[in-house]
Amino acid sequence: MKVNEYQQKDIPEDRIDFYYRTKTKEVNDILDYLRKHSKKLAGKINNKAVRFSLNDVYYFESVDKKTFAYLNNEVVRIDIRLRDLENAYFEFGFIRVNKSTILNIYKINSLISEINMRVIALLDNGEKIQINRSYKAKFNSFLNTMDKGGFQHETDN
Amino acid sequence: MKLITKKNIIPVICITYTIISIVLTSLEVFVKGKINPTQVNIFLFLLLSILGVGVLSQHYRLERFSPLAMIIIQYMIAIAIILASLKTASYFTEIHPNGYRDMALSFSVPYFIGAVIYYISLRLEVRKQNRIIEKIKKNKNNNLMP
Numbered sequence: 001m002k003v004n005e006y007q008q009k010d011i012p013e014d015r016i017d018f019y020y021r022t023k024t025k026e027v028n029d030i031l032d033y034l035r036k037h038s039k040k041l042a043g044k045i046n047n048k049a050v051r052f053s054l055n056d057v058y059y060f061e062s063v064d065k066k067t068f069a070y071l072n073n074e075v076v077r078i079d080i081r082l083r084d085l086e087n088a089y090f091e092f093g094f095i096r097v098n099k100s101t102i103l104n105i106y107k108i109n110s111l112i113s114e115i116n117m118r119v120i121a122l123l124d125n126g127e128k129i130q131i132n133r134s135y136k137a138k139f140n141s142f143l144n145t146m147d148k149g150g151f152q153h154e155t156d157n
Numbered sequence: 158m159k160l161i162t163k164k165n166i167i168p169v170i171c172i173t174y175t176i177i178s179i180v181l182t183s184l185e186v187f188v189k190g191k192i193n194p195t196q197v198n199i200f201l202f203l204l205l206s207i208l209g210v211g212v213l214s215q216h217y218r219l220e221r222f223s224p225l226a227m228i229i230i231q232y233m234i235a236i237a238i239i240l241a242s243l244k245t246a247s248y249f250t251e252i253h254p255n256g257y258r259d260m261a262l263s264f265s266v267p268y269f270i271g272a273v274i275y276y277i278s279l280r281l282e283v284r285k286q287n288r289i290i291e292k293i294k295k296n297k298n299n300n301l302m303p
Contacts, residue, residue: 029297105290105293106293106297110287110290111283111286112283113279113280113283116223116224116226117223117225117228117275117276117279118224119283133220134220139286140282143289143293144289146289146293147289147292
């Protein structure tokens with residue numbers, strides 16, 4: 001694949017045009033990454049407005065009807081309901097794993113089955129998130145879909 | 158519209174069989190005015206089924222407990238119900254001196270075998286999921302890194 005990059009200071013915003021002959025898995029992965037990276041969310045840290053990339057989110061959590069996005073070292077409060085986040089970003093690897101948490105599967109380091117039969121997701125930043133058994137079947141089928149190439153057919157339409 | 162389909166044929170047979178058995182047994186007990194041990198058994202298993210389904214239907218309330226804790230809690234509830242039902246039945250029919258022990262064993266052994274199978278299948282499932290996650294992440298990195 002030929003890659004060219006140009007610097008042009010007078011354009012209103014950065015832009016990527018991607019030309020391909022066939023929409024292969026590789027192309028889809030790159031497009032997914034670009035779309036996900038270009039997805040910016042707005043939120044607040046200590047009442048200060050911030051913008052962050054969806055790629056940087058480890059998980060979303062709802063606490064006392066408030067939604068938070070957990071980044072590597074920061075927690076950002078956002079004004080989007082958990083259900084809306086789940087519907088909007090499932091194709092980017094976000095899946096609900098318990099009543100109050102939506103997890104980015106790309107940030108999972110490994111899964112651990114504990115002696116008490118609980119399944120815990122160990123994240124790249126060392127945090128642990130519990131995968132509840134009532135969400136297990138959905139999580140399994142989600143992983144299988146992602147393994148088979150994700151939800152491209154749905155995003156293409 | 159088809160009322161009985163491939164999907165619901167087994168539950169329909171079970172429901173029909175249960176209704177016929179219970180109605181005919183009740184009718185026989187009512188007409189004869191006395192109950193024999195076989196009829197007691199039929200009502201006992203009806204009661205056990207209702208209690209069992211009742212306990213299992215409350216499964217979602219135990220979500221905050223770990224699966225191991227849930228298995229133990231459900232076992233204790235189930236065994237208490239079984240022994241209480243047997244005690245109730247003993248007022249209507251004679252129970253063998255080893256009846257309580259045999260009933261507890263015939264429930265406990267398959268229950269704990271089931272629990273061990275669940276534990277092993279969970280570990281295998283997690284191992285498989287780890288392989289898939291590793292593959293998904295590897296594919297993504299391979300496609301995005303130069």
